[in-house]
Amino acid sequence: GAGVSQSPSNKVTEKGKDVELRCDPISGHTALYWYRQSLGQGLEFLIYFQGNSAPDKSGLPSDRFSAERTGGSVSTLTIQRTQQEDSAVYLCASSPASLNTEAFFGQGTRLTVV
Amino acid sequence: GDSVTQMEGPVTLSEEAFLTINCTYTATGYPSLFWYVQYPGEGLQLLLKATKADDKGSNKGFEATYRKETTSFHLEKGSVQVSDSAVYFCALSDLKAAGNKLTFGGGTRVLVKP
DSSP: OOSOEEEOSEEEEOTTOOEEEEEEOOTTOOEEEEEEEETTTEEEEEEEEETTEEEEOTTOOSTTEEEEEOTTSOEEEEEOSOOGGGOEEEEEEEESSSSSOOOEEOOOEEEEEO | OOEEEEOOSOEEEETTOOEEEOEEEEOSSOEEEEEEEEOTTSOEEEEEEEOSTTOEEEETTEEEEOBTTTTBOOEEESSOOGGGOEEEEEEEEETTSSTTOOEEOOOEEEEEEO
16 A cells, blocks of 8 residues: 555453554555554654564563564554553554655544453 | 753634744753644644754744753744644753653643634
8 A cells, every 4th residue: 555554443342351453554665653642642763674674672662562564564563461551553664775864644443441 | 851841831823913922941961852732633743843953943933042042942923823723732852862762741732713
């Protein structure tokens, strides 16, 4: 596709369950970012990938959060043992190079933990 | 660490009014500055950017000037339209950091009434 694609667009899960969120970046974009948008916290950086490696994981809020990227393309953000405070919109962005270039955002996955 | 502060909304205006959204930043390096916009039901989009002091970014009638002396990047538009109703985010990217990680302000919701 032409843009960053995220799935699912909406996810409702029960507290304690694991969830996987998927991001399909723009073809050829080497940099990929995950952000979280929540009420009261605004937009927070979670993790950055360059290719398949993650040089910056500083924004992951706890060890329940992990992410991987395979083939320099698709990325999956996994949240284990979800808590209500994990409810947020999770945004993925990609860019063609690492520095000083525009990041293109997906529409996000709205996660609701009940 | 890096931070961005922008005026809280909501900002309610009449069509053709002048819009200013204040944004100030703190950064240890030499950041690039951005304004992103999120229209209702859509993903984040880059509105404009400036990469060095005194640069002016402009797009769709919006302008912002990178002011290093006041560490500010205020967004302005001379005559707003109903279609400008959106949430606006000021952001910075510190080129010393790994990748193009964005640090966002809290967002300002703008509502333009006909």
